[in-house]
Amino acid sequence: MSASGTTETASGTIPLSVEWIGDFGGALRLIDQTLLPLELQFVDCRSTEQVWVAIERLKVRGAPAIGIAAAYGVLLEFAGELPENADEFLERTLRACDYLAGSRPTAVNLFWALKRMQSVARALATGDSDFDGTLALEKLLQEARAIHDEDRAMCRAIGMHGSALLSGCTGVLTHCNTGGLATSEYGTALSAFFTSQDLGHTLHIYADETRPLLQGARLTTWELMQRKIPVTLICDSMAAQVMREGKVQAVMVGADRIAANGDTANKIGTYMLAVLARHHNIPFYVAAPSSTFDVSIADGSRIPIEQRADYEITEGLGRRTAPANVTVYNPAFDVTPAELVTAIVTERGLISPVNKQTVLEHLGVA
Ligand code: MRU
Secondary structure, three states, X not given: OOOOOEEEEOOEEEEOOEEEEOOOOOEEEEEOOOOOOOOOOEEEEOOHHHHHHHHHOOOOOOHHHHHHHHHHHHHOOOOOOOOOOHHHHHHHHHHHHHHHHOOOOOOHHHHHHXXXXXXXXXXXXXXXXXXXXXXXXHHHHHHHHHHHHHHHHHHHHHHHHHHXXXXXXXXXXXXXXXXXXXXXXXXXHHHHHHHHHHOOOOOEEEEEOOOOOOHXXXXXXXHHHHOOOOEEEEOHHHHHHHHHOOOOOEEEEOOOEEEOOOOEEEEOOHHHHHHHHHHOOOOEEEEOOHHHEEOOOOOHHHOOOOEOOOHHHHOOOOOOOOOOOXXXXXXXXXXXXXXXXXXXXXXXXXXXXXXXXXXXXHHOOO
């Protein structure tokens, strides 16, 4: 553990959730998000195994942040040791990518980022006679940094488009954590709130606590309070009441994977919010970068849903809250059907209505 870098925003200095330290032989520094909000601690990963564990245990979490961490994690396969030839370089890079891809199944940003790292390795590994190990590792680091920088820019753009969408709102409900912790800096749904604040429009955010791992209670409230944005924490089961009382005029959430038709996987409980929003005639917005779309799958029924350990529900609060040996079901994500999504906000603008045609047109793959 050691001091980490920070980034300057219009509303103050915020710590970086993911940071590469040094040259290609360096280390991956993460905020250990499992300790927040009680402790702000950093963990330095120096092996692909440490990165795998950090992702699986949610020390680093949130779809874009997982992708960025994994991209840097590929470098740790070499730990600064130069590959001797192109075959070794390619074989070890692909092995590291395969390994890291097994850490979590739902957020497509992980696979998207690793695919980019694989492509760089494949391109470099052709023409063995000129192979240069130093250059190869420098190129891998360059690609990981590009993924990181692009995410930062995408999040800022999402914030601009998202804040325009919320200009008529006073209260907005959100779920899970979609801020700088989950991305590279501003986040996705939270970027819209931060940007509104930067532009002088203060929203009142209602944050679902997000059972079972409490990303909303632990992380979203922490980030919003750091930026001095008014936030009220509620239990997930209070959302309907908050909507009925007229406290929120919109719901905005992030995404872990969006299928070609706009069906959206996000933290468990999101689908329930979309159903409630429709009942109360409140717009339901999804904010996500283009790296979160998976147009290779037609609809949400094909999105793999991560199943997590029983103890997250039975002992998630640090002590047992259910009888021993009780049967538990713990899907970490659910899928919101596209017809319940009013608009998807990306770095390019808005998709609305949300269907296969509008999604593919927006992404330029129609
Ligand atoms: O299990 P987590 O905490 O990684 O789940 C994160 C979410 O569901 C977020 O809403 C999603 O990744 C969007 S992050 C900008």
